[in-house]
Amino acid sequence: MTTTTTSTPVDTDLRLGQKFLLSTAAILGYMAVWALILLPPALLLSGDAQVIVLAVCGALIFLLYLPWFFWSTNHIWQFKGSGQPISFENLKKEILAINTFDSAVMVTEKNPRHLVVTWKYVDATWFEVFRKAGMTSTYFLHIKFNPEKNAVYLVDRTKTIKWHKGPLGFAKSFSLFSGILMNKLAIGKAWGIRENFSIGKLYDYKFSPEEIKNPVMNTILRSGWNLRFALV
Numbered sequence: 001m002t003t004t005t006t007s008t009p010v011d012t013d014l015r016l017g018q019k020f021l022l023s024t025a026a027i028l029g030y031m032a033v034w035a036l037i038l039l040p041p042a043l044l045l046s047g048d049a050q051v052i053v054l055a056v057c058g059a060l061i062f063l064l065y066l067p068w069f070f071w072s073t074n075h076i077w078q079f080k081g082s083g084q085p086i087s088f089e090n091l092k093k094e095i096l097a098i099n100t101f102d103s104a105v106m107v108t109e110k111n112p113r114h115l116v117v118t119w120k121y122v123d124a125t126w127f128e129v130f131r132k133a134g135m136t137s138t139y140f141l142h143i144k145f146n147p148e149k150n151a152v153y154l155v156d157r158t159k160t161i162k163w164h165k166g167p168l169g170f171a172k173s174f175s176l177f178s179g180i181l182m183n184k185l186a187i188g189k190a191w192g193i194r195e196n197f198s199i200g201k202l203y204d205y206k207f208s209p210e211e212i213k214n215p216v217m218n219t220i221l222r223s224g225w226n227l228r229f230a231l232v
Contacts, residue, residue: 023076079226083222084224094194105197121138141156150226
């Protein structure tokens, strides 16, 4: 597996900071553009004409925000892989290997190009650990492959968990979130799936999304594949 240089984490952290700033700037820029559009009719018009123009602009602001947010997010939150891309089969095998490790994480296959990584909340071995840790929601990392472009799309999802007495006594409720969780990303570090989830690895789990997402992201990028966050 490709190793990283000592400068890679710093460079990546800087790029992550830039992406957060760009995301904020995109939202503020959208608001600023519409403020400039609304200023002339607010100052120059009056009466019914002003109300109509402002109402139409308000409707456009509402209707166009989500398309703008999706477009800007998809273009900002993307990362280029390092080195020569490995084959799709090998990358998929690397992620599926999580199921062979003695860890609290599991992978399910939705279809040949769609994997989901989450906590082993249905596993009797880990059930009490999750319950006693006070887990109130479970995290799902959806991994969608595009082998033709050597690209991977990630979607963050969470669902609430309600614990009941008895073996495997839990119930999932409605989906809390689907999109991009702006949590503690740490890509570019010198660790990935095998370093985190290998058999016998002692790990102080906090059961936070980044404990799943960061190793998966690192492995994908170190395998030469480009990575992009998606909202759905």
